[in-house]
Amino acid sequence: MIHPTAIVDPKAEIDASVEIGPYAIIGRDVAIGPRTVVGAHAMIEPYTTVGPDCKIFPFAAIGGVPQALKFGGEITYAKIGAKTIIREYVTVHRGTEFGGGITEIGEENYLMAYSHVAHDCKLGRRVILANCATLAGHIEIGDYVTVGGLVAIHQFVRVGDYAYIGGKSAVVKDIPPYVIAAGDRAALHGMNTVGLKRMGMTNTTLSALKKTYRIIFRIGLTLNEALERVRAEVEQIPEVVEFIDFIKASTRGITR
Numbered sequence: 019m020i021h022p023t024a025i026v027d028p029k030a031e032i033d034a035s036v037e038i039g040p041y042a043i044i045g046r047d048v049a050i051g052p053r054t055v056v057g058a059h060a061m062i063e064p065y066t067t068v069g070p071d072c073k074i075f076p077f078a079a080i081g082g083v084p085q086a087l088k089f090g091g092e093i094t095y096a097k098i099g100a101k102t103i104i105r106e107y108v109t110v111h112r113g114t115e116f117g118g119g120i121t122e123i124g125e126e127n128y129l130m131a132y133s134h135v136a137h138d139c140k141l142g143r144r145v146i147l148a149n150c151a152t153l154a155g156h157i158e159i160g161d162y163v164t165v166g167g168l169v170a171i172h173q174f175v176r177v178g179d180y181a182y183i184g185g186k187s188a189v190v191k192d193i194p195p196y197v198i199a200a201g202d203r204a205a206l207h208g209m210n211t212v213g214l215k216r217m218g219m220t221n222t223t224l225s226a227l228k229k230t231y232r233i234i235f236r237i238g239l240t241l242n243e244a245l246e247r248v249r250a251e252v253e254q255i256p257e258v259v260e261f262i263d264f265i266k267a268s269t270r271g272i273t274r
Contacts, residue, residue: 021058039076048081051100065093065112069100069125078104084111084121084137086155099125099143110135117156124161136173148185160195162217178264180217182210191273194264196227196257204273206235223257230258234265235274241265 020026020038029046032038036050039058044050048062051070058076062068066081074080081096083089096112097120098104108129113120117138124143129135133147136154142161147153151165154173159165163177166185177183178195188202196214198207209228230252234244245262252258265272 033070045081057106063112066096066098068098069102071101072098072104073102074104075106075108075131077106078108080104080108080110082109082111084114084155086114086117086137088116089114089137094137095120097122099123099127101125102127102129104129105131105133107132108134111137113138114155130167142179162213164213166200172270174270176264176268176270179260180210180214182213189273191271192264192268193273195260197231199273206273219257223255226252226255226258227261230261241272 019036021040023040024038024042026032026044027046030044030048032050033052035052037055038044039056041059042056043061045062045064047064048066050068053070054068054072056074060074060076060078063081092115094113094115096110102123102125111121114137121135121137121139123135123141126143127141127145129147130149132149133151134153138155139153139157141159144162145159146164148165148167150167151169153171156174157171158176160177160179162180164182166183166187168186169183171189175189176192178193180196181193182198183189184200187200187204189204193199196210198210200207209231211224214224230248233247239247248262
């Protein structure tokens with residue numbers, strides 16, 4: 019299952035069911051899980067773990083040394099979750115010691131061509147990065163997030179679950195869960211209603227989130243006043259609590 023032109027380091031741990039295409043390079047201390055396919059000319063560098071059932075397309079570069087001036091060559095890691103698809107020319111860099119030591123991509127993610135995940139990023143489950151989406155270091159992205167093409171996200175930004183970021187946006191502050199954001203600089207454009215319905219969210223839950231959004235962002239209250247009003251007027255279902263907790267935990271500030 020390994021093409022004769024591929025280069026696989028003897029210290030790599032490759033499951034017997036893995037397919038490795040022509041001229042691919044697999045470095046030392048790499049682990050690749052069952053049924054994963056690595057395309058031609060792809061490169062997986064040391065200290066990278068790739069889960070089962072992944073597809074890595076030609077010319078992707080996974081686990082490279084981080085683009086961080088403070089990086090001193092220490093051993094750090096990159097981890098790719100099960101059933102993740104990594105398309106052509108995607109780059110994923112491993113972590114830094116000062117940033118936690120690991121870049122982690124969750125399960126069932128889809129990284130489209132030319133997207134980039136920098137050091138110490140954490141991506142949840144079923145995240146989509148469209149073509150040329152660019153994540154700076156230390157970014158946290160929740161589950162079921164879609165990041166449009168040509169989006170650039172500033173380091174240390176957090177993006178909440180089920181958020182949708184429109185193409186060609188520049189994101190410099192945290193984006194709450196369940197919302198749509200777009201623009202340079204990115205601004206909020208309401209709830210991700212279509213996406214949430216597709217994911218099976220009930221009308222009752224969606225109504226509570228819309229009311230929460232309206233109180234916080236649309237009627238001119240200070241943030242503390244808005245949060246207190248949400249607690250008093252909106253049923254504290256898990257999604258509303260998550261919305262509030264995400265905002266309270268922000269250190270960069272919230273996109274408005």
